[in-house]
Amino acid sequence: QVQLVESGGGLVQPGGSLRLSCAASGFTFSRSVMRWYRQAPGKERELVAAISRDGGSTNYADSMKGRFTISINNAKNTVYLQLNSLKPEDTAVYYCNAVAYYYCSGLVCPPTTGSWGQGTQVTVSS
Numbered sequence: 001q002v003q004l005v006e007s008g009g010g011l012v013q014p015g016g017s018l019r020l021s022c023a024a025s026g027f028t029f030s031r032s033v034m035r036w037y038r039q040a041p042g043k044e045r046e047l048v049a050a051i052s053r054d055g056g057s058t059n060y061a062d063s064m065k066g067r068f069t070i071s072i073n074n075a076k077n078t079v080y081l082q083l084n085s086l087k088p089e090d091t092a093v094y095y096c097n098a099v100a101y102y103y104c105s106g107l108v109c110p111p112t113t114g115s116w117g118q119g120t121q122v123t124v125s126s
Helices: none
Strands: 003-007 010-012 018-025 032-039 046-051 058-060 068-073 078-083 092-100 120-124
Touching: 003 092, 018 032, 018 092, 018 120, 032 068, 032 078, 046 068, 046 078, 058 068
Parallel strands: 010 120
Antiparallel strands: 003 018, 018 078, 032 046, 032 092, 046 058, 068 078, 092 120
């Protein structure tokens, strides 16, 4: 049974940082593209970042480049998202997503494909 469990969210002031974690189990972690999405109130879910199976390739949504960093630890079956220089507009529920690599062209996978975690709330407010 595929399971993705996010943690690390919380309330942070503008300019602050958080590190999100996604612990994975029940599937071959090293054969998946791992992604982080987020969904703000009243908005559609949007892709934040993606990382390849070996951690060698990453991509980011333009608005997150330079502020967010995705990383992976295959030994721990965990993917991370480091959030720096947070802004109020980063407030959202952040979701972890895993897609079997053969559904993807590099790091580009069908948007609704794969397994999802329950999400972790990030609130940026003073």
